[in-house]
Amino acid sequence: MIKERFITYVEDSIRKNWEIEALSNYREKGYTYKEIAERIVKLHMAFKEYGIQEGDKIALVGKNSANWCAVYLAVVTYGAVIVPILPDFRTEDLQNIIKHSDSRMIFVDEKIWEQFEKEKIRDLLCAITLEAFEMVMSREENILRIYKDLNEDFSKAYPEFRPEHIQFSSIDNEQMAVLSYTSGTTGFSKGVMVPHRSLAANVRYAQHNMPLEPGDPVVSFLPLAHTFGGAFEFLFPFTYGCHITILTKTPSPQILIQAFKEIKPRLILSVPLVIEKVYKKQLMPVISKPHMKALLKVPGVNKILHKKILDKLTETFGGRFKEVVIGGAAFNADAEKFFRTIGFRFSVGYGMTECGPLISYASWDTTQLGASGRAVDTLEVKIDSEDQQNVVGEIILRGDNVMLGYYKNEAATREVIDEEGWLHTGDLGVIDEAGNIYIKGRSKNMLLGPSGKNIYPEEIESLINNYRYVTEAVVISEDHKLVGLIFPDFEQINNDGITEATLPEALEVIRKDVNNRLPEYMAVTKFRVHPEEFAKTPK
Structure with missing residues (x-):
């Protein structure tokens, strides 16, 4: 089992990057690592007073924001289990997930809270809004009193708050950190139990293999409640001392491009649709013109044109990125081939919620056309066929990234994790001699929505x-x-x-x-x- 701990990564990053900016909402004043640490410690004090134990569930329902991220970190570093839920789900489905997850507290957008039928979520101790951290419901009077006294109690406990005060939970790596629901609909939704070792494995691999350095700017626009956006637009860059700017609403292409130009991110995570839209809307109308088609076939001239297109495309994404990592669904083959031809720095990864999410990745300059990278170092990946290089079969895997199972659903867990610990992904593919994974189809029919949400x-x-x-x-x-x-x-x-x-x-x-x-x-x-x-x- 992996020795590194996710909580230790968070502790180390806060101590090392105490005074630099950590998280900010787009075009708003940000929070330093010290200020995020203060929020974490205050919430830990409240959790302790409320009788929250390691392993207890705390729900988080709201749009992406710096406050959302602070709550996530506070819950996981306490040793409790965060239950991040997409705010787009119907009210009834949100309530069902809160009940099914056995959540004891909830942090929630105010508008969403107003729509809840409070008698259906009676097991919650209290509810706190994400916008202003206001307690809008408490089952007992002392819960509200404790919360109101938090700032004063924190000041008494830490007259001079310093990096050496950062010491969080020592919970075992095998314990659950995240309970991630794959859907909102009753009967289809499964609660994926992501352990601490999975978070640690994803962060460690990203730190060793993805092109970021401490202090680099990152733009977060994917749903943070999903493991792809959560792991690589938030957790990994936070543990590395990066400054994460969060787009709090699902951005239009225009707003996204404007944000890239202003922030100039060093690493960009994206779902295929965003990149494919650029290809379809901006590039195809140009390169499909008859005279351009002819020029692109002329040796020498085509290189000049490719360079101009590449420069323009690079500028569209802010001009300073080291790589665009694409994941979440299959990438359009024509777009991939053209981007590879002009030298655009992108890579296609492969993952799933049940692996928290990363399964395979390769840097832009080592990835192969049509491949989804090579297996990460904490997973054993193979094809369930007689010849994995030539005969398509189901992709199966085991290792530190793999979930504990589906919450309160042993039958569903047994369907995907066999007796030898192999997780059956439901995806079909082959693996070449160099270990590159080529996905040939999906036996699961999940579709990816325009903003990266699973359908x-x-x-x-x-x-x-x-x-x-x-x-x-x-x-x-x-x-x-x-x-x-x-x-x-x-x-x-x-x-x-x-x-x-x-x-x-x-x-x-x-x-x-x-x-x-x-x-x-x-x-x-x-x-x-x-x-x-x-x-x-x-x-």
Whole structure:
């Protein structure tokens, strides 16, 4: 097992970088490592007074922010378990997760708290807003009193707060640090139990292999409640003494590009869609013109043009980045090939929540076209086939990154982790002689939403399938938009006098009603009639 500890990484970074800026919301005053440490220690004092034990769960529901990050660090370094939940989930789903996770406290955006049905979350000791750290609910009077006295108690305990005061929990690496829910929908959602060793393994690998140095600026725009954004836009750079600027809302391409120009990040994490949009919207209209196509085939001239395109593209991302790491879903093959041709510094990684998330990575100058890097040093990865270099099989793995299992769901855990400790990813691929992993398909059907949020089509399909005129539905992604293919219930349609001409109108009513019951990022843009039953294949 890995000897390094995530909490030790946090302690060391705070001590070393005491006076430099750690976290700031975009275009707002930031917090130094010392100020973040003060917030952490104050919360530790409150947790202790409230009787919070190591292993207790604390929910965190809100948009990305410096305060969100401070709470996350406070909970994990205390030895409690953070339950970060996407704020986009429906209120009912948020409440179900809070209840299922056995959370004892919650830190939450004020607007989200106002929508909660308080009688459904009666097990919570208290609720504190993320915007102003105001306690908006407490089950006992002394809980509120303790919280109000925190600043005074902190000043008494630490008249001169110094780096040597930073000494957090010594909890064992095998204990749970994060309880990450893969979805919001009851019946589909699984609570992934990420242990401390997984956080340590991800941070250690990133420190040794990803191109960041202490003090480097980083822009955080992916959902921090997801392990990809959380690990590599927040935890890794924080443990390295970087300054993390957080975009508190899902940014438009214009705001994102503006932020890159202002902050000039040294490492950029992205989902494929962001990069593909740049390729599709900015580059394709230029390079697909007939005269440009001809010029790009002329030796010498093409090198000059490629250099100009590369310079412009590099400027778009701030001009100072050492590498763009792309993960979360498959990268468009045409875009990847073109970016590789012009020398754009990017790499494609591979991961999953169950590994906290990193499975494989290679630096931009060593990665191979079409590959998703090589296995990290804390994982053993292989292909479940007779010839892993030539015969596609399921990607399976084991090691320090792997989860403890699914919370309160032993059956689901046994489905993916076998008796020898191999985690079955549900992804298909091959591994070449040099260890490069090539993903050939996904037996799991997870889609990635425009802002990096996971979308599980089965959830939407099960909802659509309940409607009167639907026999079966399949949800697919077309041009990064969700489309519902509908095999209609023709018998019911005929009985209700619905004609071929009026069927689209009836289905549109269903689509709008479905979207009203889903988070915005899971909205289906259109329905299309599928005239026959969908083909079935064995699992």
